[in-house]
Amino acid sequence: MAVLHAWRAARVTPLGELHAPPRMTAVLIRLIVQVILVASLWHGLYAHTGTTAGLAEGQAVTYAVLAVLASRLRELDQYAGRDTVLQHMHFGTIVYWYLRPLPPQRYHALRALGEQLYGFAWALGGYLVCLAAGVVDAPRSPAVAGVFALSLLLGQWVLYHVMLTLDQLCFWTVRNNAAMLILIFAQNLLSGVYAPLWFFPDWFITLSGFLPFQATLSVPLSIYIGRIPLSDAGGQLAIQAFWGVALTLFTRFLWRRAARRVISQGG
């Protein structure tokens, strides 16, 4: 029975997307154009440059394209579905999360799991097409592919809890659009979405090493392209696991505190 509930909650977003063909078409077009633009930009930048910041042209292009594909893992139009925590807080409907037989934290996790699996299907499809077209390089060895897969999984675990922390922030602040935007910006910048962290100054790389964001994307992609050698991968995986555990415990604590703050219809 619990599995049935889980399945029903997890498939909400994928079903919503599958019933909106225009949105899926938009996602497809955006993904294709974004991959072409990003690959073209990095090829263009390397036109008169050799290896820079330890990255050759193929590595930089592969990193940038994989970052675009990875963005599909958590970029669904939840707002259109009116099921973001921010919207529920705004409209006072968050109280329903606490009236269901399913605990809110489990509902949130299951929805995210469904989204991430759906997004993964998009990313995997895009990756296979890019690989076949020669846009991205293949991993250098099966061992690299295996470690990358494990690192990607850990990265998604960390990412879920980073995003969950943002959602939980809504319980403490009445209007927090700006705080959310700032944290999303920090996540994108410090995880290497805008540009690989290797291009940034040393102090920036050191700073990002103390934060959880680089564990979400920069580490797995750097392992894939070989910028982090397999000999150093163990330490990086341990750091990812540390952030996963720490954020899991922290968000669990916040869920308990948040439950005491839920208000409906003014109190």
Added chain:
Amino acid sequence: MNGMRIAWRITRLNFRAQLEYRTEFLLMIAIGAIWQVSVIVFATVLLTRFTGMGGWDSSEVLLIPATRMLAHGLFVLVLGRVHGAGRQIQEGRIDIYLTRPMPVHRQLQLAFFPTNAIGDLTVAVGLMVGALSRSRLDWTPGRISYLIAALIGGMLLEAALFTAVACAALRFPAADYWGRWLEELLGTFGSYPLNVLPRAVGGLLTYGLPLAFVAYFPAAVLTGHGHDTGVPYWLAAASPLLGVVAYLGSRLLWRWSLRHYAGVNG
């Protein structure tokens, strides 16, 4: 004149409303600044690692993001509420606007005060001052006038693009998704010499999505790269005018789209 007075009073009230939540107000200013700083960080990183981008030196390249960011800041302040109009359409607010004795477009623009524009403009002005101080160009009255025209043209062109998305959102509320992508494209590819891209891709960002006209072409004309952009010189030079024409066209499209707006219940 009366309309202007009402618009000013509503703007003042909206500003006071934003001040109600002081922390959120300050954070909104911060987000505008931070978002712009991200463009500077990315541009600085690229300029440091890849010198001589597309045959432009770094002081010339800097003029592109400075122009784009300042035009964007003005857009956010003056006409920016059209971005995100899909949200107001989804919430049915357009139906309320239709019943009031004020043009719907004006009500849309007066819906709230864009606090983040303060941060946007602060950083953009700072970057423009930096770009002009590093520039080796002779800033004659003609060049200064062209730069001002380019900023206004860039603002109007960005407004035209988002107005077109808002027109689509009147029919398909999910079109708001395209607005977010458009913002991302403008931020990512609107700040660099597009001649680093392959000709076909540069053509797409010129004729498909006229992103090159916002800052790249005006900066090319100002810095003497106007003949190397891949389009006729007169077309690159006419960028500010294109912004005006595009915005007027988008307003006509808006008027037409609003006449065909059916709302949720048909």
